[in-house]
Amino acid sequence: MSAPAPDPIRHGEVVLRVEHLVKYFPITRGIVFKRQIGTVKAVDDVSFELHEGETLGLVGESGCGKTTTARTILRLEKATSGHAWYRGRDIFTLSGKEMRELRREIQVIFQDPYASLNPRMTVGDIIGEGWRVHPGVMPKNRRRARIHELLELVGLNPDHINRYPHQFSGGQRQRIGVARALALEPKIVICDEPVSALDVSVQAQVVNLLEDLQDELGLSYLFIAHDLSVVRHICDRIAVMYLGKIAETGDEYQVYDNTAHPYTTALLSAVPIPDPAARHLGRRILLEGDVPSPADPLSGCRFRTRCWKAQGVCAQTEPELIDRGQGHPVACHFAQVEFDPAR
Amino acid sequence: MATTLSRDAVAGRPVDPAAPLLVVEDLHVEFRIEAGTVRAVNGLSYTLRRGETVAILGESGSGKSVSAQAVMGIIDSPPGFVTGGSVRFRGVELLDLSEADRRRVRGDRIAMIFQDALTALNPVFPVGWQIAEMFRMHRGVPRKEAREKAIELMERVKIPSARTRAGSYPHEFSGGMRQRVMIAMALSLDPEILIADEPTTALDVTVQAQIMALLAELQQQTGMGLILITHDLGVVAEVADQVVVMYAGREVEKGPSLPVYHRPAHPYTLGLMDSLPRRDVHTERLRPIKGSPPDLLAIPPGCPFRPRCPYARDICAAEEPPLAAVTSEHVSACHFWEEVSRERAGA
Numbered sequence A: 001m002s003a004p005a006p007d008p009i010r011h012g013e014v015v016l017r018v019e020h021l022v023k024y025f026p027i028t029r030g031i032v033f034k035r036q037i038g039t040v041k042a043v044d045d046v047s048f049e050l051h052e053g054e055t056l057g058l059v060g061e062s063g064c065g066k067t068t069t070a071r072t073i074l075r076l077e078k079a080t081s082g083h084a085w086y087r088g089r090d091i092f093t094l095s096g097k098e099m100r101e102l103r104r105e106i107q108v109i110f111q112d113p114y115a116s117l118n119p120r121m122t123v124g125d126i127i128g129e130g131w132r133v134h135p136g137v138m139p140k141n142r143r144r145a146r147i148h149e150l151l152e153l154v155g156l157n158p159d160h161i162n163r164y165p166h167q168f169s170g171g172q173r174q175r176i177g178v179a180r181a182l183a184l185e186p187k188i189v190i191c192d193e194p195v196s197a198l199d200v201s202v203q204a205q206v207v208n209l210l211e212d213l214q215d216e217l218g219l220s221y222l223f224i225a226h227d228l229s230v231v232r233h234i235c236d237r238i239a240v241m242y243l244g245k246i247a248e249t250g251d252e253y254q255v256y257d258n259t260a261h262p263y264t265t266a267l268l269s270a271v272p273i274p275d276p277a278a279r280h281l282g283r284r285i286l287l288e289g290d291v292p293s294p295a296d297p298l299s300g301c302r303f304r305t306r307c308w309k310a311q312g313v314c315a316q317t318e319p320e321l322i323d324r325g326q327g328h329p330v331a332c333h334f335a336q337v338e339f340d341p342a343r
Numbered sequence B: 001m002a003t004t005l006s007r008d009a010v011a012g013r014p015v016d017p018a019a020p021l022l023v024v025e026d027l028h029v030e031f032r033i034e035a036g037t038v039r040a041v042n043g044l045s046y047t048l049r050r051g052e053t054v055a056i057l058g059e060s061g062s063g064k065s066v067s068a069q070a071v072m073g074i075i076d077s078p079p080g081f082v083t084g085g086s087v088r089f090r091g092v093e094l095l096d097l098s099e100a101d102r103r104r105v106r107g108d109r110i111a112m113i114f115q116d117a118l119t120a121l122n123p124v125f126p127v128g129w130q131i132a133e134m135f136r137m138h139r140g141v142p143r144k145e146a147r148e149k150a151i152e153l154m155e156r157v158k159i160p161s162a163r164t165r166a167g168s169y170p171h172e173f174s175g176g177m178r179q180r181v182m183i184a185m186a187l188s189l190d191p192e193i194l195i196a197d198e199p200t201t202a203l204d205v206t207v208q209a210q211i212m213a214l215l216a217e218l219q220q221q222t223g224m225g226l227i228l229i230t231h232d233l234g235v236v237a238e239v240a241d242q243v244v245v246m247y248a249g250r251e252v253e254k255g256p257s258l259p260v261y262h263r264p265a266h267p268y269t270l271g272l273m274d275s276l277p278r279r280d281v282h283t284e285r286l287r288p289i290k291g292s293p294p295d296l297l298a299i300p301p302g303c304p305f306r307p308r309c310p311y312a313r314d315i316c317a318a319e320e321p322p323l324a325a326v327t328s329e330h331v332s333a334c335h336f337w338e339e340v341s342r343e344r345a346g347a
């Protein structure tokens, strides 16, 4: 067993640095003459660092901008502004050729193990698909053997190389997705809700697999999820997003046990604890209403329409993501300070 | 929303005042398809009392939805057939009713929120109209009054500014709001039983918490019984009085939620509990159940969990374990339930 209190310094160099990333989508009306009637601020000034061998969790409610953050980093969406650096290289200025190489080093595993695999391709072809775009990664005569190794690595039977996706269970399909990502020998794997669609026992198999592969291969993970229990388990550091912005960030103990942002508090209190005896212990905070639309501009703090701690200043000044004495950055004027008897 | 219809009879048959709300006994459902017979539900029994919640737990394909469809009388037949058992609603056997009578029970006395609720709304009609339609169709309520009732119900499921939103179309609502519309429709006729099939799986935890709180409140107000189908152990722990754990179409463990969670007596239940990460404490390493569930077309003889079970011995391959009484209200279908339940002794 490793020691608790994961320390980011323990991990290697920074492999991915995101600075003031912004992605706005125009909202248009009209079919022939499109006119812009508004803006969806999907990602609005997000910064973070990912270290070698580290797992950074990105959590938050549906629509808060998690997937868009990942897609913008990979240039699948054009950033409105901001920077992303991969090992010191500015991703947004890379040439087409350099970008192809980067897409090899940063791989993505998707949420839906059913939809993300081509049903007409065999498992072997799916795993080796990336080598057609990046032939340099694996010489042709080594490919079949490598697919066997990869299948073994992710806990699948190498004899099943010629089977089709529908012949596998959900968890097995997700393993195929992992093997496909690993075939290109990435440094970073972006996992976008990789276990959300899976049953708990299967989910645990995939989570363990991801952890083992990280230990073996020194991978860095950007782990996107809305299941806060899984995130606590797998992540070294966590960033909580709300409407395109990071509300709070820190390690597991800072975010979960010394929660300082009201949104994080509400989010955590909504996660049911799998123990009937704990039913009436936790004070549940029921947030009224859904996440407001990221298209509606909101002055000041964007959480204030649902926040029970909001005061006048919250409508006027947007709270910065800074440490106000709680030991980790929190974007709230009234961030909870640890062991404050006054609260 | 009180209805004036008599609720002392079910399709013309008098209810038994002493009977529980719903008793499901030894239910069997199979699908006869080209490849063979899928035994989707293989001897399921449970009792639901007024105001209580029975949770049906189990992994994908274990027969949860099919068992609910059998209670509702909406099994796709053919290929599906209820081949045995009994479903008694307040003492009245539903399996004996004609299709017309069952239709009358459905929606009116027993309502269901479907697993794919988010796509179940009709995209071309306003949501308020769709709810009002329930009153018009089942109760013959005039249009204007039905609309008022719909708005009232939308308010009750906490859809903000219900009066204005009644004219909105489904696509103008978020997932959580659409789920509330579905709940409103299910609740419109004041059912005595609500079957909720994965009502919150696709939703954020914050919305999930709102919806579960809403259902609990309604149960308290009306005594409605809830059958909750899910594979979310957290949600079950929060709300269930009774838990039925299904595996490959069988009930493998059943009892009040506290003993089932604290002293599981079946290796599958224990395995589920062990696979879970927790948000309140740090977990070092998850302990998944190895392998995957059996093909329902070819369930091996003996115990269906045997290929994945760390407790399995020779007898498990030879004899299917009967339901053993762990206590008077807690049962387990495992030859070695005593050994298994000692795992968590003193916990």
Ligand SMILES: Nc1ncnc2c1ncn2[C@@H]1O[C@H](COP(=O)(O)OP(=O)(O)OP(=O)(O)O)[C@@H](O)[C@H]1O
Pocket (backbone or CB within 6 Å): A025, A026, A040, A041, A042, A060, A061, A062, A063, A064, A065, A066, A067, A068, A069, A226, A294
């Ligand atoms: N191509 C697009 N055009 C317009 N709006 C978009 C586009 N892609 C995303 N959005 C909007 O940006 C916001 C953020 O979406 P995103 O998919 O990043 O959320 P998410 O956090 O990944 O949510 P989920 O948990 O549901 O996957 C949403 O309001 C979404 O509707």
Ligand SMILES: Nc1ncnc2c1ncn2[C@@H]1O[C@H](COP(=O)(O)OP(=O)(O)OP(=O)(O)O)[C@@H](O)[C@H]1O
Pocket (backbone or CB within 6 Å): B031, B033, B038, B040, B058, B059, B060, B061, B062, B063, B064, B065, B066, B067, B076, B079, B080, B115, B231, B296
């Ligand atoms: N119409 C049908 N024809 C044939 N087989 C069916 C049919 N409906 C269900 N089944 C089978 O019955 C079994 C039980 O299915 P059911 O939908 O009850 O599972 P479930 O426990 O609800 O799973 P999930 O968690 O994925 O919803 C499955 O093996 C399924 O393939």
Ligand code: SF4
Pocket (backbone or CB within 6 Å): A261, A262, A263, A301, A302, A303, A304, A305, A307, A308, A309, A310, A311, A314, A319, A331, A332, A333, A334, A335
């Ligand atoms: S800044 Fe104000 S509105 Fe925003 S989270 Fe803090 S207290 Fe709430």
Ligand code: SF4
Pocket (backbone or CB within 6 Å): B266, B267, B268, B303, B304, B305, B306, B307, B309, B310, B311, B312, B313, B316, B321, B333, B334, B335, B336, B337
């Ligand atoms: S009967 Fe045997 S195989 Fe089945 S659960 Fe019990 S110990 Fe395991």
Ligand SMILES: [Mg+2]
Pocket (backbone or CB within 6 Å): A066, A067, A068, A192
């Ligand atoms: Mg997403």
Ligand SMILES: [Mg+2]
Pocket (backbone or CB within 6 Å): B064, B065, B066, B115, B197
């Ligand atoms: Mg189902």
